[in-house]
Amino acid sequence: MSDLTTTLLSGIRDVPDYPKPGVLFKDITPLLADPVAFTALTDALAELAVRHGATKIVGLEARGFILAAPAAVRAGLGFVPVRKAGKLPGATLAQxxxxxxxxxEIEVHAEDLGPGDKVLVVDDVLATGGTAEAALRLIRRAGAETAGVAVLMELGFLPGRERLEPLLNGAPLDALLTV
Structure with missing residues (x-):
């Protein structure tokens, strides 16, 4: 197990039966509260953005914002929030x-992405892939290119990866952890 994997896993708490019975929730708030672990996570995401040639990082509401914004700063890139419908002022693209x-439904400001942009999508968890799939469709509709998708954690027992692969057009899907 790598040092990064050990550091990240040490900051994730299992919460049984949340938000409903039978669900084992992966709580990342201890990781975020630990400056060493949060810095390691931010650095890893920034490194992926640079490696994949991203020009912007998209963060998916809401926990994706927490991860994507500092990674964008660290990589020297712009950050673009993808929000729930009705949360952004001005002209938006919706999916x-x-x-x-x-x-x-999610939205992005119409002017925030366009031709010439190469976008890394960042979120905390990849489960069924519905939100990430919608984000990839928004990126394409805006005329931008997908640099890849990066998540802290992939729930490997769910079909998120299979759902996204047809939309990635060969771009990578990186999960720092798979559970």
């Missing part, structure tokens, strides 16, 4: 996606 029970 709906299906949830287990219903649907949701």
């Amino acid at each position: 709906s996606y299906d949830l287990e029970y219903g649907s949701a």
Whole structure:
């Protein structure tokens, strides 16, 4: 096990039966509260952005913001938030996606992404991949290119990776941890 893996795992707490019975929630707040672990995570995400030639980092609401913004600063790149519908002022591009029970919609400012941008999508957890899939579709609609997707943790027993691979067009999907 690498030093990074050990550091990251030491900051993730399992919370049984949250938010409902039968779910084992992976709480990253202890990792965020530890400056050594949070710095290691930020550095790893920034390094991926640079390695993949990203020009901007997109963070997915809400915990993706916490990871993407400092990684963008560390890499010397712009940060673009992808928000839940109705949270951004001005002209936006929107993309709906299906949830287990219903649907949701995310938005990005129309002027924040465009041709010439190469975008790394950052989030905390890759589970079923619905939000990341919608973000990849938004990036494409904006005329930007996908540099890749980077997550702190991939839930390997769920089909998120399989759902995203057709939209990545060969761009990498990096999970710092797989559980």
